[in-house]
Amino acid sequence: MRDGAHVVKIELYVNREGRSVVARPADTLLHILREELGLTGAKPGCNNGDCGACTVVMDGWPMKSCIMLAVEAAGRQVTTIEGLRDTPIQRAFAEKWAFQCGYCTPGFIMNCHALIQNRPDATDEIITDWLQSNICRCTGYKEISEAVKSVLVTGKDTL
Amino acid sequence: MSHMDHLEVVGKSILKKESPDKATGRAKYTGDYTESGLLHAAMVTSSYAHANILNIDTSAAWQVKGVRTILTGEDSHVLTGEEIRDRPIIAKDRVRFFGETVAVVVADTEAAAKQAAYSMIVQYEPLQVVNSPTQAIRKGAPLVHPNLGQYKAADGVNPIPGTNVASLIKIRKGQMEKGWSDSEVVIENTVSFAPSDHAAMETRSAVAEIRPDGHIVIETSSQAPFAVKKYMGLYFNIEPGWIIVKTPFVGGGYGGKAAIQLEPIAYLASKAVGGRKVKIINTREEDMVTSPGHIGLEARVKLGSTSKGEITAAEIIYWFDGGAYNDKSSDVARAAAADCTGPYAINNLYCDCMTIYTNHPYASAYRGYGHAELTFAIERAMDALAEKLGMDPLELRTMNIVTPGDTSPTRNMLNSSNLGDLRECMRRLRNLSGWDEWKVKQVDANKVRSKGISCGWKNSSMDPNASSGAIVSFNPDGSLNLECGVVEIGTGTKTVLAQILAERMKLDPSQIHVKFTIDTAITPEHWKTVASRGTFMGGRAVLKAADDAIRQLLDIAGCVLRVDPEDLEVGWGKVFVRSDPAVHVDFKDICYGYTYPNGNSIGGQIIGRGHYIQRQMTYLNPETGEVGPEWNVSAQAVEIELDISDYNYKILKAISVIDAGKVLNPKGAEGQVMGAMSMGLSFGNRETFIFNDQGIVLNPTLRDYPLIRYGENPEYIVKFIENPCLEAPFGARALGEHGLIGMPAALASALSRAAGVHLNHLPLFPERIWRTKMRVPYDTV
Numbered sequence A: 001m002r003d004g005a006h007v008v009k010i011e012l013y014v015n016r017e018g019r020s021v022v023a024r025p026a027d028t029l030l031h032i033l034r035e036e037l038g039l040t041g042a043k044p045g046c047n048n049g050d051c052g053a054c055t056v057v058m059d060g061w062p063m064k065s066c067i068m069l070a071v072e073a074a075g076r077q078v079t080t081i082e083g084l085r086d087t088p089i090q091r092a093f094a095e096k097w098a099f100q101c102g103y104c105t106p107g108f109i110m111n112c113h114a115l116i117q118n119r120p121d122a123t124d125e126i127i128t129d130w131l132q133s134n135i136c137r138c139t140g141y142k143e144i145s146e147a148v149k150s151v152l153v154t155g156k157d158t159l
Numbered sequence B: 001m002s003h004m005d006h007l008e009v010v011g012k013s014i015l016k017k018e019s020p021d022k023a024t025g026r027a028k029y030t031g032d033y034t035e036s037g038l039l040h041a042a043m044v045t046s047s048y049a050h051a052n053i054l055n056i057d058t059s060a061a062w063q064v065k066g067v068r069t070i071l072t073g074e075d076s077h078v079l080t081g082e083e084i085r086d087r088p089i090i091a092k093d094r095v096r097f098f099g100e101t102v103a104v105v106v107a108d109t110e111a112a113a114k115q116a117a118y119s120m121i122v123q124y125e126p127l128q129v130v131n132s133p134t135q136a137i138r139k140g141a142p143l144v145h146p147n148l149g150q151y152k153a154a155d156g157v158n159p160i161p162g163t164n165v166a167s168l169i170k171i172r173k174g175q176m177e178k179g180w181s182d183s184e185v186v187i188e189n190t191v192s193f194a195p196s197d198h199a200a201m202e203t204r205s206a207v208a209e210i211r212p213d214g215h216i217v218i219e220t221s222s223q224a225p226f227a228v229k230k231y232m233g234l235y236f237n238i239e240p241g242w243i244i245v246k247t248p249f250v251g252g253g254y255g256g257k258a259a260i261q262l263e264p265i266a267y268l269a270s271k272a273v274g275g276r277k278v279k280i281i282n283t284r285e286e287d288m289v290t291s292p293g294h295i296g297l298e299a300r301v302k303l304g305s306t307s308k309g310e311i312t313a314a315e316i317i318y319w320f321d322g323g324a325y326n327d328k329s330s331d332v333a334r335a336a337a338a339d340c341t342g343p344y345a346i347n348n349l350y351c352d353c354m355t356i357y358t359n360h361p362y363a364s365a366y367r368g369y370g371h372a373e374l375t376f377a378i379e380r381a382m383d384a385l386a387e388k389l390g391m392d393p394l395e396l397r398t399m400n401i402v403t404p405g406d407t408s409p410t411r412n413m414l415n416s417s418n419l420g421d422l423r424e425c426m427r428r429l430r431n432l433s434g435w436d437e438w439k440v441k442q443v444d445a446n447k448v449r450s451k452g453i454s455c456g457w458k459n460s461s462m463d464p465n466a467s468s469g470a471i472v473s474f475n476p477d478g479s480l481n482l483e484c485g486v487v488e489i490g491t492g493t494k495t496v497l498a499q500i501l502a503e504r505m506k507l508d509p510s511q512i513h514v515k516f517t518i519d520t521a522i523t524p525e526h527w528k529t530v531a532s533r534g535t536f537m538g539g540r541a542v543l544k545a546a547d548d549a550i551r552q553l554l555d556i557a558g559c560v561l562r563v564d565p566e567d568l569e570v571g572w573g574k575v576f577v578r579s580d581p582a583v584h585v586d587f588k589d590i591c592y593g594y595t596y597p598n599g600n601s602i603g604g605q606i607i608g609r610g611h612y613i614q615r616q617m618t619y620l621n622p623e624t625g626e627v628g629p630e631w632n633v634s635a636q637a638v639e640i641e642l643d644i645s646d647y648n649y650k651i652l653k654a655i656s657v658i659d660a661g662k663v664l665n666p667k668g669a670e671g672q673v674m675g676a677m678s679m680g681l682s683f684g685n686r687e688t689f690i691f692n693d694q695g696i697v698l699n700p701t702l703r704d705y706p707l708i709r710y711g712e713n714p715e716y717i718v719k720f721i722e723n724p725c726l727e728a729p730f731g732a733r734a735l736g737e738h739g740l741i742g743m744p745a746a747l748a749s750a751l752s753r754a755a756g757v758h759l760n761h762l763p764l765f766p767e768r769i770w771r772t773k774m775r776v777p778y779d780t781v
């Protein structure tokens, strides 16, 4: 009988630390981050790639950790919300009231963080293109927009 | 001594106390907790909307390594439901909606539990499906609950056994014959929308454990941990003291997490494995269909008016689609019935409000509690009446709105404290929306812009004995801990309560430490974190607790300073003599007792307690009504741009003017309203379960059930007027739901104007506008 007990050992680099984990080949990165490494900042919202709550940064780019296998992350640099400390985007989210329940927030912040690193001069179109991969059910997105624009080079003067 | 005047803290955009936790990923939600030894539960759910369960073959599931137990409907005979005890915890003999829990597997790991659940083979015998309220009330319709007459129903719920009517509420006022004979113009309008979902980003989860001493400990993502305690006690015949419910941060509720559903499953699962801790967490699909969602509605509204536009009569029939089990839907309908006319003074009124059983996923509370729904029905009828009268729709509304001196549909007397100032809201809306400049205009060959408006009111509609409590306790440094039962679901209420406490104590809000996690063993009860009632009720309790603490401070300070406590005042961390503030003692020197130089000590830690219960609430009389305590109002507008070549449209602008009574935290209030507006627009524009003709939900994922995303939002304009409610803390009225209430109606109004048709069915997919325009019938899915 299949029992799902077959496991592999993986070397992960999470938040600049090397971590060895034992995982089933079918385990998603999200599952391993949360259940094995205790990094529960990344949230499951759909486990289907639809909501972005599980977004982490992978080698500098945002990645939905629910649709990536943990084994695929081996040898790559993973940053989760726990790996950010007092960054401008975190401060902006708090100061601009860019969250209510906060469940979507780690995913949004990670996506915004990658956007700021990759496209500090992002236009409205680019911001929309990036942030449409995440859902916030609580806010009307206005505050999220203000938060990200307050950190982007392009948005600074317009606010 | 710094000078902090009254209302120094209240009315400021104090940053939310939970912000640092939430911006760093540290905030913990129920699903985030884990520990070794924890068992995991997974569900098998029904693939039919209505069927007999013939057999459940668990043999393959038992072969999966790590399976500890498997539960089916045979394992519990308890029926649950707050209004009608009609719902088994796990379906028994029969399933009544697509997604209903049929079996539960408990295993060592989530993966094993899921694998076992997938291996289960359930044999069904399909039954005829009741796929809408219309079908449900047809003669000879199959009965969703043949045993309706045998269920226990709460006070005020009026089921009609032998039918699919879970509850009927009648509201009668004035004389209909006179109303109709006084009318010169009559219109009749019907509206409908199917059930949909709350779609909170955090799916529901629960963890249960039965401790060796008998305590049942439940951790749950709930808006109503105290109700979980109460009803678990009731359902399983356990004294509530043995039930401890804990709730950390909740990832969005909107009413959906006020229902009790996963908790009994987790409890049964734990019981079956000797009390070990068992965790159950909904998949997105389960959260959408297995757990309760947003109610549907079919409604017919007939209005009569004079040729000048004065409404003389209304006949309103609501058929709420409450789905397969009643849960809170008959209570949502009760709330809608009590405010059935919308905010209009109509003296001759006939309203039948029915909650109908169908084979749809069942409904619980949803932000607005029946009011966005009734508002859609009424406001579409108001537009139809305005059109027939050839009147400006805003004029027609202004002419008929409720004002102090009128009575509510249930004949409550309205005054300026228990009723917000709608006239002023409308006056502001008229200016903000530029209503008098244009209502519809052609932008280019294909694009038409237009505006729509809507007015709304809402009563809190809570249980008559709903209460709230608060405890404030001092720390040795003179700062305060605030503990109360409001769940932090994203509304920022605990920060507002801290502001209220700081205001009363005349302390800096940084001196207030707020406890977020609810633990029903020690946290004072707050009925449910619903109905935008946290600030009102929690605020009153906090004020009382503050006063209790102040009295204790004055007593001990009176001894220390050798003055009459009557001559003392508190503020800025001190108790001082009113006429000579230089004579004072610091909080920190008395709040843990005072020690005299020789070591003698008096007093002890100061702990203030307060509670609040709503006054003069009554059960709704099914024939005439009676409800309270206050109605809050809003006027809203939406501006759209419709492309008449393909019927796609953009929502350009959405405006809300709300009578907030008093805005306690401006940024927080504005955010609540914008979020509610977004949800209302999403409901009006795109959200619905899509049912096939067998009642199967075809879109239970966030991919097929699209929510508004970044950049799809309109420009928001939110304005408050401040006409205080005299019973509320600092006059603050409820506002967490009002942003939502009028959005679907205003959107439909604007689109109808642009397309030149009457749009009465939600959601307003472009295809639906096209079909209405082209008179292509829409499938009644």
Ligand code: FES
Pocket (backbone or CB within 6 Å): A043, A044, A045, A046, A047, A048, A049, A050, A051, A052, A053, A054, A055, A064, A065, A066, A067
């Ligand atoms: S949980 Fe990964 S996208 Fe929703």
Ligand code: FES
Pocket (backbone or CB within 6 Å): A098, A099, A100, A101, A102, A103, A104, A105, A135, A136, A137, A138, A139, B201, B251, B252, B490
């Ligand atoms: S803050 Fe609740 S989902 Fe975004």
